[in-house]
Amino acid sequence: xxxxxxxxxxxxxxxxxxxxxxxxxxxxxxxxxxxxxxxxxxxxxxxxxxxxxxxxxxxxxxxxxxxxxxxxxxxxxxxxxxxxxxxxxxxxxxxxxxxxxxxxxxxxxxxxxxxxxxxxxxxxxxxxxxxxxxxxxxxxxxxxxxxxxxxxxxxxxxxxxxxxxxxxxxxxxxxxxxxxxxxxxxxxxxxxxxxxxxxxxxxxxxxxxxxxxxxxxxxxxxxxxxxxxxxxxx
Numbered sequence: 001x002x003x004x005x006x007x008x009x010x011x012x013x014x015x016x017x018x019x020x021x022x023x024x025x026x027x028x029x030x031x032x033x034x035x036x037x038x039x040x041x042x043x044x045x046x047x048x049x050x051x052x053x054x055x056x057x058x059x060x061x062x063x064x065x066x067x068x069x070x071x072x073x074x075x076x077x078x079x080x081x082x083x084x085x086x087x088x089x090x091x092x093x094x095x096x097x098x099x100x101x102x103x104x105x106x107x108x109x110x111x112x113x114x115x116x117x118x119x120x121x122x123x124x125x126x127x128x129x130x131x132x133x134x135x136x137x138x139x140x141x142x143x144x145x146x147x148x149x150x151x152x153x154x155x156x157x158x159x160x161x162x163x164x165x166x167x168x169x170x171x172x173x174x175x176x177x178x179x180x181x182x183x184x185x186x187x188x189x190x191x192x193x194x195x196x197x198x199x200x201x202x203x204x205x206x207x208x209x210x211x212x213x214x215x216x217x218x219x220x221x222x223x224x225x226x227x228x229x230x231x232x233x234x
Contacts, residue, residue, distance in 0.1 A: 021115030022151040024081035026188040032076045033185065037154075037193035039071040041181035042223035043111050044154050046120040046142040048093045049203060049214040049229040053136060053164050053171060054126035055097030063212065063231025065091040065109070072222035081151075083113025091118075093229075101126035107144065116154065120144030135165035140177075151188075156181045160199075171205045179220065197221040210234050 028036060049065055067089040071077050074085040091109030098104060105122035123141040130136030142158040160177030176199070183193045203216030214229040 021149045022080045022082055022185075024079060025151050025185050026190070028076060028080055028190065030190060032073075032079070033183075033190045034193045034195070035073040036076045036080055036082075037181065037183040038195050038197065038221055039073055039077055039223060040116075040152070040154050040183055041156060041179055041195050041197050042199075042220040042225065043069045043071065043087050043089065043114070044116060044118050044144065044146055045156050045158055045179045045181070045197075045199070045220065046107055046118070046122065046144045047201075047216065047218065047225070047227060048091075048095070048105060048107050048120075048122050048140075048142065049216050049227055050095065050124070050140075050205065053130065053166060054101045054124060054138065055095060055103050055233075057097055057099035059095075059097035059103075059234065061093075061095040061105075061212070061231065061233040063093055063214075063229045063233075065089075065093060065227055065229040067091070067225050067227035069223055069225040083115075087112040087114060089225075089227075093122075093231075095122065095124070101129075101138075110148075111146075115149045116146040116152070117148040118144050118146050130164065130166055135163045135173075138162045138164065140175075151185060153184045153186070154181060158199075160201075164205075169206055169208060171207070172203070173205070174200075174202045176200050203227075207233060 069087045093107045095105035103124040107120040110117045128137040140160045146154040158179040162175035164173035199220040201218035205214040218225045
C-alpha cells in the first residue's frame with residue numbers, strides 16, 4: 001500500500017509538471033466550450049469505486065484509484081490546451097461507516113495534464129440489504145470541484161443507484177446515475193456552461209482479508225472511463 005501511495009503521489013507531481021491548464025480556452029467558440037464542458041464533466045466527475053454495500057459503524061475503506069478517460073471532443077480539448085486526450089485521473093479516497101446503512105467519504109485527485117485537481121465528498125445509503133438470492137440496492141451522492149487552474153473551474157453534483165450482490169470474495173455491481181456539471185472560464189467572454197450527463201457503470205470489488213481490489217468501466221455521454229482501485233477495508 002505504501003508503494004502504491006508513493007506511485008500515486010508521483011503521478012500527481014508528473015501531472016502538475018506537464019499541465020496544460022487550458023491556457024488557450026479563450027480561443028474557443030461558445031459551442032466548442034459547451035462540448036469541452038461535456039468532456040470535463042466526464043473527466044472530473046467523482047467515482048470513488050465501491051461495491052455499493054454499506055460499511056458498519058466501525059468500518060473504514062481507504063484506497064488509491066487510477067482511471068483513464070478517453071474524451072469525446074478531442075479537437076476542442078487540444079485547442080483549449082488541456083493536454084493529452086487520454087486523461088489519467090489518480091485519486092485517493094476514504095469512506096467511513098456511520099451505521100444504519102449510511103457512509104460518508106472524501107476524495108482528492110488530479111486530472112492528467114489538464115492542470116485540474118479535484119476535491120470531493122461522498123454520501124452513501126444502503127436502501128435494500130442484499131440477500132442470499134437477491135442483490136442489494138444503494139444510492140450514492142457525490143459533489144466535487146476543481147482547483148489548480150486560473151483558466152477554468154468545474155463543479156459537479158452526482159446521484160447514482162447501485163445494485164450489488166456480494167459473493168464469497170467478489171462483489172459484482174452495476175449502477176446508473178446522472179452528473180450535473182457547471183463549468184466557468186474566468187477572464188474570458190465565454191458564458192458559463194451547465195450540462196447533465198447520464199452514466200452507466202459496471203464493476204467488481206474483491207475483498208481478501210483487509211485488502212481490496214476493484215475495477216470499473218463507465219460510459220458517460222460519449223466518453224469512456226476505465227478505473228481500478230487497491231486499498232484496505234476493515
